[in-house]
Amino acid sequence: MRVYNTLSGRKEELVTLEPHRVKIYACGPTTYNYIHLGNARPLVVFDTLRRYLTYRGYDVTYVQNFTDVDDKIINRSREEGEEALKLAERYIDEYFEDADTLNILRADIHPRASQHIEDIIKTIEKLIDKGFAYEVDGDVFYRVKAFKEYGKLSGRSVEDMLSGARVEVDERKEEAVDFALWKAAKPGEPFWDSPWGQGRPGWHIECSVMATKYLGDTIDIHGGGSDLIFPHHENEIAQAEALTDKPFVRYWMHNGFLTINSEKMSKSLGNFFLLREVLDKFPADVVRFYLIATHYRSPLDFDDGKLEEARKALGRLKTTLMLVDEFQQNSVSADTDLKEIELLDKVNELRQEFIAAMNDDFNTARAIGHLFEISHLINSYLATAFQINAL
Numbered sequence: 001m002r003v004y005n006t007l008s009g010r011k012e013e014l015v016t017l018e019p020h021r022v023k024i025y026a027c028g029p030t031t032y033n034y035i036h037l038g039n040a041r042p043l044v045v046f047d048t049l050r051r052y053l054t055y056r057g058y059d060v061t062y063v064q065n066f067t068d069v070d071d072k073i074i075n076r077s078r079e080e081g082e083e084a085l086k087l088a089e090r091y092i093d094e095y096f097e098d099a100d101t102l103n104i105l106r107a108d109i110h111p112r113a114s115q116h117i118e119d120i121i122k123t124i125e126k127l128i129d130k131g132f133a134y135e136v137d138g139d140v141f142y143r144v145k146a147f148k149e150y151g152k153l154s155g156r157s158v159e160d161m162l163s164g165a166r167v168e169v170d171e172r173k174e175e176a177v178d179f180a181l182w183k184a185a186k187p188g189e190p191f192w193d194s195p196w197g198q199g200r201p202g203w204h205i206e207c208s209v210m211a212t213k214y215l216g217d218t219i220d221i222h223g224g225g226s227d228l229i230f231p232h233h234e235n236e237i238a239q240a241e242a243l244t245d246k247p248f249v250r251y252w253m254h255n256g257f258l259t260i261n262s263e264k265m266s267k268s269l270g271n272f273f274l275l276r277e278v279l280d281k282f283p284a285d286v287v288r289f290y291l292i293a294t295h296y297r298s299p300l301d302f303d304d305g306k307l308e309e310a311r312k313a314l315g316r317l318k319t320t321l322m323l324v325d326e327f328q329q330n331s332v333s334a335d336t337d338l339k340e341i342e343l344l345d346k347v348n349e350l351r352q353e354f355i356a357a358m359n360d361d362f363n364t365a366r367a368i369g370h371l372f373e374i375s376h377l378i379n380s381y382l383a384t385a386f387q388i389n390a391l
């Protein structure tokens, strides 16, 4: 099985840390709103990956977090007049309602940032001890220049980042590229006690802490949308590897954007469709089919017409399954004729090609193509067989 690794920029043979076991961490949503169709793409992509690896005999451990402490949540809680953690909790429930409808398997563990504050504080203390972080006025920053390999995932160099840095940087930071591990509490924000006073964790630290807590220092696959490569995943590497001196992730997998008129679908751009709006108009299996009919690394442009096409295409596959059922129920003779043997041989060949496509960096687009070839063969076989039966 080969997987495209963002870290090396090429497809690599999947060799897991332990044979037949695979440990996956996927970045989950920041829970301040209902999820939109763009958020649903990584859910379906990594759910499909997980199911396929299980089908291929792997024992899969899957962890997906909830970011329930964040600026966006705090801003939203001010607008709504609802306490930030309560609001986040409410949207976690809403997330599960949407994800369950979409038939996304629940992760083995769904850790939440707010429930790992102690682990996060301990990690930050260790980073300070090792010289990778420093405190200023109740904030703690990661010292990017101390981590020599910074930029290896996104292919950026610290020097370029510094020369491109905007002018209004926080002057308390040693370097403009340094990022917050801990933020001192401002009035009205949720906070926890820490050695640096009352505050809350930054976004990046929660993921590397929760990933290593549940999956170990080195995990097999880390997934997420390609918008997370920089800075989020770059920072996760810096935090985790500075601490353990071990590779954090063996394979970094990133899905492409869902776009509308070639623009990324996002809440901040306002060009989004909520998943539940889409699910009101189309069944969940059609939405899933639409989201995986394109290879996960390719951009996927959205319009209603494409969902309608997906509905028809999936309908054709379902019709074939129905015809097969009907044929098996009404088949008079139990004998397998020569034509049927020929058909089964071809179907088996195509089944192997389906597996080969999936093994080649989870090429669902090509794999689904093979499903249609199978459906085609069966349809023409059945068309003849039904005629004979009718005689």
Ligand SMILES: [Zn+2]
Pocket: 026, 027, 028, 207, 232
């Ligand atoms: Zn994350």
